[in-house]
Amino acid sequence: MQQITRDVYAETNVRGANVGFVVTGEGVVLIDSPMIPPEARWWREQIAEVADQEIIYLINTDHHRGHVLGNQYLTTAVITHEAAWKEMKSYGDSFRQRLINRFIKDDEPEVAAEFENLKIILPCVTFTNRMTLYKGGKTIRLIHVGGHTAASSLVHVVEDGVLFTGDVVVKGRHPFIGHGNSKDWLNALTFIRKLRVKTIVPGHGEVCDRETLQMLSEYIRQMRAQVRKLYLAGRSKTETGSRVDLFNFFPIPDKDRQRTRKRFKASVGRVYEEMKTSYGASPEAKKRK
Ligand SMILES: [Zn+2]
Structure with missing residues (x-):
């Protein structure tokens, strides 16, 4: 303590x-x-x-x-x-x-x-x-x-x-x-x-202290930028989940890798949904129309 x-x-x-x-x-x-x-x-x-x-x-x-x-x-x-x-x-x-x-x-x-x-x-x-x-x-x-x-x-x-x-x-x-x-x-x-x-x-x-805030903001900003780009390029949610390049932003002990990967994909998926809300239906869906 x-x-x-x-x-x-x-x-x-x-x-x-x-x-x-x-x-x-x-x-x-x-x-x-x-x-x-x-x-x-x-x-x-x-x-x-x-x-x-x-x-x-x-x-x-x-x-x-x-x-x-x-x-x-x-x-x-x-x-x-x-x-x-x-x-x-x-x-x-x-x-x-x-x-x-x-x-x-x-x-x-x-x-x-x-x-x-x-x-x-x-x-x-x-x-x-x-x-x-x-x-x-x-x-x-x-x-x-x-x-x-x-x-x-x-x-x-x-x-x-x-x-x-x-x-x-x-x-x-x-x-x-x-x-x-x-x-x-x-x-x-x-x-x-x-x-x-x-x-x-x-x-x-x-x-x-405050320095930690900076790093965290940077991570979230980068995730948003990458997901936005992939979403607008017509990538599916699953593809986006495996393409976002941030998994090594923080060190992960071997025993936690599998669980962290799962949670990481869930985070990407959530941001992907936010992009959908901001930009409307996916580019593929628009093409089909
Ligand atoms: Zn919590």
Whole structure:
């Protein structure tokens, strides 16, 4: 666990996504929860060691399982964007079964067994644009930006100059655009650049600063440009998926290559759909007319 300021902590070595918390004078506010049950229980102990206070809120920066599955071990006082609540509402038995199957396939039967007891803790408070928590001398701003998902929101701990970005910022790995919107994402990064923050806790990767934003914007801009060109040249979505040349923009460990490739193609596919919306039917379809 990393102490970022006197009252703000982050952990970048749990699976699923980075997590953090803020010790206010009146309880602890959490940002995201570790996905793997033993790690979520370990996290609860870490928090208790640092803060002799109750957990009062848990903010999920989006609805992806890497951010929300550990909620049940921490608190029921969950806050998310309204769109995340809508998604999480649909996490039923088939969602749980897919999760169990994935961990069995990955040869982690003990994790799979833990998920037999999965309880999805739905948010009890949602917001649509912005919301501010004033607690124990801290101002914690929740700011909806979208981009990575329609729900993606930032958590700005104003007095400490710390920004938790969820997956809107990831360091040293491909951003996942497969459920998002690349144009909104670029706007979100521009917005973050204007905020007065000293430290950024990204959704994945090490704690970072503004330089990481630059690289990420560059990646998304390049992806948009390449997909646009291929789309306008009449390439199909599948062809575009294999032609976009950005897979080596970030180093990928061998064991993650297959999964990353799949997610990369999903991102390209999503951007391709955006181009369709911007430019109308594909050039081939127009030819057929
Ligand atoms: Zn996410």
